[in-house]
Amino acid sequence: MQERIILLVEDNPDDEALTLRALKKNNILNEVIVVRDGADALDYLFGTGQYEGRDTTVQPELILLDLKLPKIDGLEVLRQLRSDSRTELQPVVVLTTSIEEKDLVSSYKLGANSYIRKPVDFNQFTEAVRQLGLYWLVLNQSPRHQRVT
Numbered sequence: 001m002q003e004r005i006i007l008l009v010e011d012n013p014d015d016e017a018l019t020l021r022a023l024k025k026n027n028i029l030n031e032v033i034v035v036r037d038g039a040d041a042l043d044y045l046f047g048t049g050q051y052e053g054r055d056t057t058v059q060p061e062l063i064l065l066d067l068k069l070p071k072i073d074g075l076e077v078l079r080q081l082r083s084d085s086r087t088e089l090q091p092v093v094v095l096t097t098s099i100e101e102k103d104l105v106s107s108y109k110l111g112a113n114s115y116i117r118k119p120v121d122f123n124q125f126t127e128a129v130r131q132l133g134l135y136w137l138v139l140n141q142s143p144r145h146q147r148v149t
Contacts, residue, residue, distance in 0.1 A: 004061035004137055006032045009041040009077065010095075011069050015118065019064065019095070022122075022129035030137060033060065038072030041065070042080055045087055059090060062136045065112075067096045067103055075106050082111040089143050091136055 006023070010016045016034055023032065035041045041063075043049030047056040063081075067074035074094065081087040093114040094107045107115050116132070119125045 004030050005058070006030050006137075007041065007044065007060035007063045008032055008034045009036075009038070009063065009065045009069065009074065010034065011036045011066065015066070015097075018122065018125060019129065022126040023133065025126055026130040026133055028129070028133040028137065030061070037070040038074060038077040040071075041069075041077050042072065045081065045090075046084070056086065059087070061091065061142065062132075063090060063092045064095045064132075065092055067094060067098050067107070075103070075110060078107065078110040078112060091140065091142060093132060093136065 006028075008016065008019055010019065016036075020032060020034075023030075033044065035044055039049070044051045044054070045056070045059065047054045065074045065077060069077070074096070078092060078094075081090055081092065088111075091113050092111070093116060094103075094112045095116050095118060096103065097118050098104075099117065104115050114132075116128060119128060
């Protein structure tokens with residue numbers, strides 16, 4: 001069985017470290033690919049730019065997407081993912097500090113599977129990551145993992 005990769009799209013080094021630490025603390029040992037802006041996220045997913053030649057048939061099981069990103073913001077990343085047949089069903093969890101209602105609504109309108117505000121408290125954040133890992137990496141069945149007969 002192919003490993004279930006997590007793509008973390010996060011430009012803040014502190015939030016990146018916090019997320020990786022929370023994953024490790026919860027024994028979520030999946031490979032985590034980290035990209036730090038929206039352009040790199042799209043390049044990774046579509047095998048362009050610095051990721052040209054990457055096997056794009058191997059896609060992340062889960063994308064953890066910040067909204068406030070350099071180059072291309074998270075909402076535009078989500079818009080482009082949902083408009084392409086190769087990534088339209090990709091599970092995307094928006095993981096952000098944004099408290100803007102418009103960001104929440106826009107994320108869901110653009111097809112986010114979940115929207116989570118990053119808790120400031122590490123213990124709360126660790127618990128949120130544990131639940132994310134349990135649901136998206138263990139319980140959830142993605143359409144691309146189903147056999148069509």
